[in-house]
Amino acid sequence: MLKKLFGKKPLRKVRLVGTEHEFEVGRNETVLESALKAGLAYPHDCTVGTCGTCRSRLVAGKVDAITPFGYTLSRAELEGGYILACQAVPESDLEIEVDLAGPAAxxxxxxxxxxxxxxxxxxxxxxxxxxxxxxxxxxxxxxxxxxxxxxxxxxxxxxxxxxxxxxxxxxxxxxxxxxxxxxxxxxxxxxxxxxxxxxxGGFWLRDGDGPILLIAGGSGLSPLISVLEDAVARGVRRDALLLFGGRAERDLYCLDQIDEISRRWLGRFDFRPVLSEERAEGRRSGMVTDEVPAAIEWLGGSAQLQGYLCGPPGMIDAGVAALVATGVGLGEIHYDKFTDASSRST
Ligand SMILES: Cc1cc2nc3c(=O)[nH]c(=O)nc-3n(C[C@H](O)[C@H](O)[C@H](O)COP(=O)(O)OP(=O)(O)OC[C@H]3O[C@@H](n4cnc5c(N)ncnc54)[C@H](O)[C@@H]3O)c2cc1C
Ligand code: FES
CATH class of the missing domain: 2.40.30.10 (Translation factors)
Structure with a gap:
């Protein structure tokens, strides 16, 4: 399989759209490997096609996949032209859209x-x-x-x-x-x-004027608290809604911290915990991603809306599908899947 993919391919050029960066992909290399050799801070983590961190949009050209992108990317992402750079071997010169991660680690x-x-x-x-x-x-x-x-x-x-x-x-x-x-x-x-x-990683708050929908499950609240506290400190003035999914009341945490963020937030802010396995007075129940349409309505619709999701892979997949179904563009959806060794073996 690898021989078929790498074979005697000519060197291919990759241009990163919207930047001055261009690099060649070596004969036995993936797009990610060559980008890193060229000194670019290309977002990546697992390098084996499971975490989705190297997700990039193929604007022009053709790639082959070492492992099928569909193991990690959703149907909507595949249809939207997304690839995994760590698994992509160019079949032609390429134009790719990706947010570089900034300074090297x-x-x-x-x-x-x-x-x-x-x-x-x-x-x-x-x-x-x-x-x-x-x-x-x-x-x-x-x-x-x-x-x-x-x-x-x-x-x-x-x-x-x-x-x-x-x-x-x-x-x-x-x-x-x-x-x-x-x-x-x-x-x-x-x-x-x-x-x-x-x-x-490439998960951070993008510039914009539109509303922000944040969805967390379990410890996925960690980067979202960081993003929200940073936005408060920088005086970001946009409407924001934080959905948090847990099984039961005992899974909710950081409530005082979220309250403080809400108090200091300059736009409209709402926090909606959703419990999947327990009914509690004053709490929403069901799957957190089922709350996406109502959340988007509260935020004034999907125009210019950005989605930020963090947590278990299943929640991310359902959340991305719900956002896309409500009209949010894939380029406006950013996520970190908290994959672990069990995800890598599937
Ligand atoms: C970008 C990113 C950000 C993350 N951020 C966070 C975060 O902020 N907070 C957080 O809690 N987690 C986060 N994670 C997840 C975290 O990195 C770890 O994967 C997690 O803490 C588990 O580590 P561990 O050593 O306890 O488990 P591991 O030893 O990695 O095992 C995980 C599970 O896989 C099983 N397992 C082990 N080996 C195999 C195998 N060969 N085949 C099948 N199953 C196997 C184990 O029994 C266990 O159930 C993040 C992950 C990613 C990719
Ligand atoms: S770095 Fe490519 S999917 Fe993890």
């Missing part, structure tokens, strides 16, 4: 200094780093520790400092059978040395 040693229970299965985790970490609100870090089977990705949960910061935090959900999270929830890891590599 750097590494620092860091010590885990505190944890706080947010719910029965989510903790806030704080690291003290040797060197300042720079990121945009919404981005994530890769974390490793001595003997780690591989890096784990965690989205920053606080608004960044312009000068970088040596104290970083995230929200981490316990994954049953997970190598790192079982340890985190079973032992006191305070003082343990880690290595943090950041920034990663």
């Amino acid at each position: 750097t590494k620092t040693a860091a010590r885990l200094v505190a944890t706080e229970d947010l719910t029965h299965d989510i903790k806030r985790v704080i690291w003290q780093c040797d060197a300042p970490v720079h990121y945009r609100a919404g981005q994530y870090m890769n974390v490793t520790w001595p003997g780690a089977p591989g890096p784990r990705s965690y989205s920053f949960s606080a608004a960044p400092d312009e000068v970088g910061q040596t104290r970083v935090s995230t929200f981490i959900r316990k994954v049953p059978g997970g190598a790192f999270t079982e340890r985190l929830f079973g032992e006191d890891l305070t003082g343990l040395e880690f290595e943090i590599e950041a920034p990663h």
Whole structure:
């Protein structure tokens, strides 16, 4: 299969639309590999076609896929011309649209200094780093520790400092059978040395005047709190609605923090928790993504609306489909799927 894909292909050129960047794709390389060799901060994480971070829009040209894009991208995304750069081998010269991630990631040693229970299965985790970490609100870090089977990705949960910061935090959900999270929830890891590599990802608030719909599930609230607190600090004046999906009342958290964001938000702001397995007075029940049409109506319609989604892959897929069905353009939808080792094996 790989021989058929890479074979004796001529070198192909890739132009990144709307930028001055152009690079050649080597004979045995994917679009992502060549972009990284050219020194571009092309968004990526897993590099094996499961996380969706390298999602890009093919504007012109033809690519072949090492693994079918449809394992990770929705039908609407495929129809909209989206590809996964880490799995794409050019069949012709290409024009691609992608938001480059900004400065390249750097590494620092860091010590885990505190944890706080947010719910029965989510903790806030704080690291003290040797060197300042720079990121945009919404981005994530890769974390490793001595003997780690591989890096784990965690989205920053606080608004960044312009000068970088040596104290970083995230929200981490316990994954049953997970190598790192079982340890985190079973032992006191305070003082343990880690290595943090950041920034990663292309998830941040885009410029615009239209309304913002944010959808989180579980620990997916982490980057959305970062995005919202950063927007408050920068004085962003747009209407925003935050949908949060949990199973039951005990899954809701950061309510005081969201209240404070709501108080300081300059446009209209609404927060709608949705419980899928429990009925509680004054709470919406059902799947969080079923609330998308009502949320868009409250925001004044889908024109110029941007969608930001974070959390489990199933919720993202349903959320993207609901946004598209309500008329939101795929180019206005941004997400980070919290994939883990179990997603990678499917
Ligand atoms: C861009 C991005 C951002 C993320 N941000 C966050 C965040 O902010 N907060 C958060 O909580 N999580 C986040 N995640 C998920 C996080 O990176 C980890 O995947 C998660 O914490 C699980 O790590 P773990 O070591 O506990 O589990 P792992 O050891 O990776 O295992 C995960 C699950 O897979 C199973 N498993 C392990 N190996 C296999 C195998 N070979 N085949 C099948 N199943 C297997 C395990 O039993 C377990 O159920 C993010 C992921 C991505 C991609
Ligand atoms: S980097 Fe391409 S899908 Fe994860």
